[in-house]
Amino acid sequence: MTLIQPAPARPQGGTLVEQFEFGLDAPICLTWELTYACNLECAHCLSSSGRRDPRELTTQQCEAVIDELQRMQVFYVNIGGGEPTIRPDFWHLLQYAVDHQVGVKFSTNGSRLTPEKARLLASTDYVDVQISLDGATAEVNDYVRGPGSFDTAIRALQNLQDAGFRDAKISVVCTRQNIGQLDEFKALADAYGATLRLTRLRPSGRGADVWDELHPLPEQQRELYDWLMANGENVLTGDSFFHLAAFGDSLPGLNLCGAGRVVCLIDPVGDVYACPFAIHDEFLAGNLLDEGGFQRVWQDSELFRKLRNPTAGGACSSCSFFDTCRGGCMAAKFFTGIPMDGPDPECVQGYGATALAEARSVPTASKDHSKRNPTRNRPVMLTLRRREDITAPPVSACAVNPLAGFAPTA
């Protein structure tokens, strides 16, 4: 990792966004993908998950990361994957984090949220659960997440409710197919005592392959904006939709690209990226197994220092909405081949469409953990196979079974 000149000093006073633009001593939104293994193979998976990386951090290395997060006063971490509950030490690491004052919010497809695990979660403080659901009906959800995945998610929500777990989250990636279901999503969340969380589809990971087919149409962006203006108070959106501010008013949530400033991603092998939607060599800041650990990557990496400069207007500088939209999402631009100082590909003023129509070079993925023999549009394996169940000799064990090398759990 290269060290460079100090980043610009954070201004005294000013708005929260102005403070955040210069970065913080510790991330406030840290995502940690514990594994790339997954029993599903969602069409739009931002991390192209499927197969476990054999170099995955060990239990002891994960504990050391948690110790460091505690020292840095990172108060909570978003755990995801892949499907994090696939790791046999997942429940241990969750407890370890909580015992070390690092709260956990984890994302899951729900396939392992049994009544017993739901009771365990209900009895643990500082834990939040986010169930992924990309359609309010099986037809819409299973189209992208695979057959059976809607029922699995609903069963997990039911188990959580029955166990007395309060305020689970239903996490929805907004697509062309589900924008018309926003009211139904809200009703589902209310029925399970949950909170709705809406996120933006980015062309990251396998999302790049299906972005043209799935990303909301311009009129649906307006529909989403109007719905959020009317209903957004009790809906979580993070930094997903600040590009919609160019319709008029800012929405609640973080109106800033927080990549490397307040947001980052730790991947299963300890690589640290600027943002969960930017898993590409271009946004790799370092590895926490190197000297100085995570803290050194976060505070001193060249990439993060560069990102902590105020956003340049570039092609957007004459836009009257730049103060709130700020040119939109860095990852969305990068993976559609639009320059970093160009407009967001979904710019609601229409400049994104113009940029997409111009000659551009779309970057190839530098990471892909998809299964070698995809089974999309066939029944989803909701029961994970054991190594010994595999009859044909695998070319590489984890190409076939994301659990390769793990002892099966009960």
Ligand code: SF4
């Ligand atoms: S790159 Fe996009 S998704 Fe990542 S922090 Fe910035 S705005 Fe958010």
Ligand code: SF4
């Ligand atoms: S031109 Fe740029 S700043 Fe203006 S709305 Fe479009 S992306 Fe946002």
